[in-house]
Amino acid sequence: MTALPTIATMVGVNRTLRGPAITHPFGLDEAERRRIVERGLEMLQAEVEPLTVWDVE
Amino acid sequence: MVKAVHYVNQFFAGLGSEEAARTPPSRLAGAVGPGRGLQAALEGIEIAATITCGDDYFAEHEAEAVARLLELFEAEEAGILVAGPAFGSGRYGYACARLAAAVAERGTPAVAAMHEENPGVAAAGKAYVVPTAVNVAGMREALPRMAALAGALASGRELGPPEEEGYLPRGVRRNYRTGRLGAERAIDLLLAKLSGETRTEVSSGFDRVEPPAPVPDLSHALLALVTEAGCVPQGNPDRLPTIRARGWLRYSLAGRATLAPDEWECVHGGFDVALANEDPNRLVPLDTVSELVGEGRIGRLHDAFYTTTGNGTPAAVSARFGQEIARDLKEAGVEAVLLSGT
Numbered sequence: 001m002t003a004l005p006t007i008a009t010m011v012g013v014n015r016t017l018r019g020p021a022i023t024h025p026f027g028l029d030e031a032e033r034r035r036i037v038e039r040g041l042e043m044l045q046a047e048v049e050p051l052t053v054w055d056v057e
Numbered sequence: 058m059v060k061a062v063h064y065v066n067q068f069f070a071g072l073g074s075e076e077a078a079r080t081p082p083s084r085l086a087g088a089v090g091p092g093r094g095l096q097a098a099l100e101g102i103e104i105a106a107t108i109t110c111g112d113d114y115f116a117e118h119e120a121e122a123v124a125r126l127l128e129l130f131e132a133e134e135a136g137i138l139v140a141g142p143a144f145g146s147g148r149y150g151y152a153c154a155r156l157a158a159a160v161a162e163r164g165t166p167a168v169a170a171m172h173e174e175n176p177g178v179a180a181a182g183k184a185y186v187v188p189t190a191v192n193v194a195g196m197r198e199a200l201p202r203m204a205a206l207a208g209a210l211a212s213g214r215e216l217g218p219p220e221e222e223g224y225l226p227r228g229v230r231r232n233y234r235t236g237r238l239g240a241e242r243a244i245d246l247l248l249a250k251l252s253g254e255t256r257t258e259v260s261s262g263f264d265r266v267e268p269p270a271p272v273p274d275l276s277h278a279l280l281a282l283v284t285e286a287g288c289v290p291q292g293n294p295d296r297l298p299t300i301r302a303r304g305w306l307r308y309s310l311a312g313r314a315t316l317a318p319d320e321w322e323c324v325h326g327g328f329d330v331a332l333a334n335e336d337p338n339r340l341v342p343l344d345t346v347s348e349l350v351g352e353g354r355i356g357r358l359h360d361a362f363y364t365t366t367g368n369g370t371p372a373a374v375s376a377r378f379g380q381e382i383a384r385d386l387k388e389a390g391v392e393a394v395l396l397s398g399t
Contacts, residue, residue, distance in 0.1 A: 026345075
């Protein structure tokens, strides 16, 4: 999870989820955090191409 | 005339193949085996001696083998070491690279030759590696290239970039004056890109790995939390640096379901940490993950999280952190990781 997916893909991260901000990649409140974490879990269970970036919504 | 020493394994020294792979280090006079072809291609350099070691002996007694081979090398008072070519052979390539690295470390130029995907390449340290074909069919091409690079190194002149001099990139960047403004060069790159060719002046040496397979069943998996956001216990008891961290830390999560702001803080020096310190779960989402474990969506949570400061950290150092943390996670049986990058 990062708000800097271009850097993540540059260094070779294969599963990047775009977080809302550098200062709080897992969101500000619990509801937002839940959406981000659930999307992250979904990505962990997905077949992906190298250097894939997903958005939360 | 510069004196050279050539390193080859037991096979190329003519001692035998696998049955001789446990032969300890020894010295042979002059050029032997591929060394004869190498000698023919060398200008101003004479192979005074060949040193050799069985591949298995080297792998099983690395420290002794390197020490003994260094003794044999130094006894010749040579100006350069040439090792290989090892082509795609992993044990042989590793031995060439380790010995070349040890010689280069002592300030004497060293060249090893092997296929670019030989695992030895990563062990070559400050030595130069000449790329070769994957098998011995590439001998005829490899020897002149090794000779050319050895000649350049023995001459004492400063070497140009890898693609000009014929060695593999060593991760070294040098400043130089191009004589052309950055704006002009940027326009060139842009025009090249518009015509379908993507070029860069700053090539990256970053690893590319295949995406790991999907986690088959998260509801039974062990998941861990990792961050480079510099999240530590209040007061930073282990003094994690705010910038240029030299290591990573691991903190127990046993008995916790959230990271409370009066117990944890963020010491990262590269962003405003006010929001993170208000609620550290914004960096390490222990609260949400604990809930999901309770709901059965995640099997279990690893009982510790991993943290460092990713701020001004060289890529090679970060890669080491990643390898060390991954080893720890694998040993613990962790199958999935959520990592926050800031």
